[in-house]
Amino acid sequence: MKSEEMTSIRNRAYKNKNLFSACIQQLLAFLRFFKQDKFCMIGAIIYVIFIILAVFAPVIAPYDPHEMQKKDGQILFNQPPSKEHLLGTTNMGRDIFSQLIYGIQPALVVGFSAAFFVVVVGTLVGLLAGYFRGWIDTLLMRMTDIAFGIPFEPFVIVLVAFLGPSVWNIVLAMALLLWRDTARVIRSQVLTVRERSFVEAAKVSGASHLRIIFFHIAPNILPLSFLYGSLAVGWAILTEAAVSFLGFGDPTVISWGYMLHDAYVSQALSRGAFYWFVPPGLCIMLAVMAGFFIGRGTEEILYPRLKKH
Amino acid sequence: MHKKWKFMISKVLQMIFTLWAIATILFFLFRLMPGNPLAAYIDPTFTKEQQEILLQQFGLDKPLWQQYFIYFGNLLQGELGNSFFFKEPVIKIIWNVLPNTIYLMLSSLIIAYVIGTLGGVILAWKRGTKTETVGIVLTLFTRSAPQFWVGMVVLAIFSFKLNWFPSAGASPAGIVYDSEIEKLLSPQFYKHLLLPSLTLAVYLLGLPLLLMRSNMMDVMNEAYVDMARMRGLKEWRIMLKYAARNAALPVITAMAVGIGYAIGGNVVIETVFSWPGLGRLLVDAVTSSDYPLAQGAFILIAAVMVFMNLVADLLYSLLDPRVSVRR
Numbered sequence: 001m002k003s004e005e006m007t008s009i010r011n012r013a014y015k016n017k018n019l020f021s022a023c024i025q026q027l028l029a030f031l032r033f034f035k036q037d038k039f040c041m042i043g044a045i046i047y048v049i050f051i052i053l054a055v056f057a058p059v060i061a062p063y064d065p066h067e068m069q070k071k072d073g074q075i076l077f078n079q080p081p082s083k084e085h086l087l088g089t090t091n092m093g094r095d096i097f098s099q100l101i102y103g104i105q106p107a108l109v110v111g112f113s114a115a116f117f118v119v120v121v122g123t124l125v126g127l128l129a130g131y132f133r134g135w136i137d138t139l140l141m142r143m144t145d146i147a148f149g150i151p152f153e154p155f156v157i158v159l160v161a162f163l164g165p166s167v168w169n170i171v172l173a174m175a176l177l178l179w180r181d182t183a184r185v186i187r188s189q190v191l192t193v194r195e196r197s198f199v200e201a202a203k204v205s206g207a208s209h210l211r212i213i214f215f216h217i218a219p220n221i222l223p224l225s226f227l228y229g230s231l232a233v234g235w236a237i238l239t240e241a242a243v244s245f246l247g248f249g250d251p252t253v254i255s256w257g258y259m260l261h262d263a264y265v266s267q268a269l270s271r272g273a274f275y276w277f278v279p280p281g282l283c284i285m286l287a288v289m290a291g292f293f294i295g296r297g298t299e300e301i302l303y304p305r306l307k308k309h
Numbered sequence: 310m311h312k313k314w315k316f317m318i319s320k321v322l323q324m325i326f327t328l329w330a331i332a333t334i335l336f337f338l339f340r341l342m343p344g345n346p347l348a349a350y351i352d353p354t355f356t357k358e359q360q361e362i363l364l365q366q367f368g369l370d371k372p373l374w375q376q377y378f379i380y381f382g383n384l385l386q387g388e389l390g391n392s393f394f395f396k397e398p399v400i401k402i403i404w405n406v407l408p409n410t411i412y413l414m415l416s417s418l419i420i421a422y423v424i425g426t427l428g429g430v431i432l433a434w435k436r437g438t439k440t441e442t443v444g445i446v447l448t449l450f451t452r453s454a455p456q457f458w459v460g461m462v463v464l465a466i467f468s469f470k471l472n473w474f475p476s477a478g479a480s481p482a483g484i485v486y487d488s489e490i491e492k493l494l495s496p497q498f499y500k501h502l503l504l505p506s507l508t509l510a511v512y513l514l515g516l517p518l519l520l521m522r523s524n525m526m527d528v529m530n531e532a533y534v535d536m537a538r539m540r541g542l543k544e545w546r547i548m549l550k551y552a553a554r555n556a557a558l559p560v561i562t563a564m565a566v567g568i569g570y571a572i573g574g575n576v577v578i579e580t581v582f583s584w585p586g587l588g589r590l591l592v593d594a595v596t597s598s599d600y601p602l603a604q605g606a607f608i609l610i611a612a613v614m615v616f617m618n619l620v621a622d623l624l625y626s627l628l629d630p631r632v633s634v635r636r
Contacts, residue, residue: 242455247596270469284453285454
């Protein structure tokens with residue numbers, strides 16, 4: 001219903017010759033769409049704040065995250081929170097608050113790029129398998145079974161260890177495996193959509209397979225893809241954090257996972273330096289939850305079903 | 310009946326195919342990667358002859374296709390090679406740590422599924438109230454918090470600050486148990502197990518809880534629940550005796566899958582708590598480029614996952630006959 005409403009508003013906007021007012025109307029329609037949904041709105045607001053903070057990180061962060069902070073020629077190791085250092089400093093004298101701000105960017109980059117690949121691959125596999133059935137379906141679904149049989153975290157660790165520690169290798173590892181859930185769900189949805197009469201009508205009127213798949217069936221399963229994308233954003237941020245925590249992360253990038261790794265190996269736990277390792281975890285939680293909220297991923301989480309065949 | 314057997318046999322064949330494919334992927338993954346696999350094993354002080362012997366011992370001087378057949382022959386016999394680092398058979402090392410992973414996994418799964426199932430019943434019962442909102446928000450927290458971070462916070466509070474529990478390992482330093490039974494009878498072991506087990510349980514709790522909740526809401530609309538209500542039975546009795554019983558079936562299948570995923574999934578928990586299990590073994594093996602050990606641990610984790618998926622499929626078809634007929 002909502003998407004229909006949106007298209008009608010968009011069509012009206014296109015009729016308007018004035019490009020500027022058309023853009024404004026588009027924006028308003030978009031905002032109205034978000035306003036209808038409280039969860040979606042909260043998620044979107046959190047992400048807007050994160051994106052602004054990430055873009056302006058050099059301005060907002062008071063210090064260089066790598067720089068050892070000094071006062072009167074002495075390096076400030078393990079400082080508790082103070083006015084100069086809001087969240088204190090690490091055992092190497094680095095400003096924790098600045099690291100936290102700089103950590104937003106890798107989280108967003110990993111989250112969105114991994115989700116993009118997961119959605120594209122998963123949706124394509126699901127569409128092709130569900131539409132063509134037969135041997136294509138069998139082949140693609142056996143591939144999905146295999147992907148389900150490969151343990152996720154060990155696979156990411158091994159691949160990243162072999163290909164070298166970089167954010168993009170973590171994204172690659174996730175893109176190679178995480179499409180599996182999306183593919184299964186999209187396929188089962190396509191199986192029902194392809195029986196609907198408008199698909200039949202398109203076939204009779206001589207539309208090509210590709211046209212039917214991408215113009216007639218795909219728009220009907222996109223909300224589902226979007227939902228799985230929002231789940232993938234959360235998964236990706238959590239995975240990057242776990243991989244970095246285990247010490248396989250990109251050593252040149254200060255991510256929240258790296259901060260937690262740093263805190264763990266520098267005995268921050270035994271020193272009770274909560275100001276060091278609590279904030280990155282809270283940030284990860286916030287980013288993951290916001291992802292769930294935006295895509296209505298909460299719905300999938302709150303109403304889980306067993307595997308759909 | 311005939312159809313059911315056919316379904317089961319095709320599922321088993323599918324599992325064998327999946328295992329073969331995963332083993333093949335692993336073979337290439339571990340062999341086509343950059344870096345010398347013998348780097349961890351060959352000491353620079355070794356002579357040329359010593360290096361030659363080692364090369365032949367692992368079959369690494371043969372062409373790739375020959376290595377593939379040697380690899381599969383070995384795999385079928387349960388021969389996973391020797392660890393580069395420990396200089397012991399991989400299967401022996403894995404066998405030594407496997408019980409620890411199973412104790413951790415089973416204890417946390419039991420805690421999670423008992424509390425989760427009961428929690429799901431309560432949340433469905435109290436739907437529309439503040440209790441439900443609080444419960445759901447808390448569950449969402451457990452789903453989005455990184456497991457290892459929860460472990461870190463728990464360690465910092467209960468081990469380091471309050472000093473209630475040990476901070477690492479499965480036994481006090483210097484103590485070696487003669488047998489698994491002796492380990493299981495030692496109170497010290499449970500003191501070590503409690504924190505990692507609870508941390509893992511907090512994460513696992515979400516699935517049974519939410520699954521139970523949504524099943525309960527479906528079941529509560531069924532006629533027999535209305536009937537029970539009309540007979541004037543007490544609400545808690547209706548919930549437990551009529552609704553929960555039927556809503557619990559899918560949760561049981563979820564647990565079968567959960568066992569499989571828990572074995573592969575607690576890599577981070579085992580690392581945070583330095584728990585000597587399969588996950589931590591894998592991380593250590595990858596870190597030290599101990600290829601045979603990493604490969605062996607990976608294969609075992611994958612095999613358990615695939616097998617538990619099969620168990621879940623079969624359980625599901627036993628509990629819900631429509632599944633096998635639909636195929």
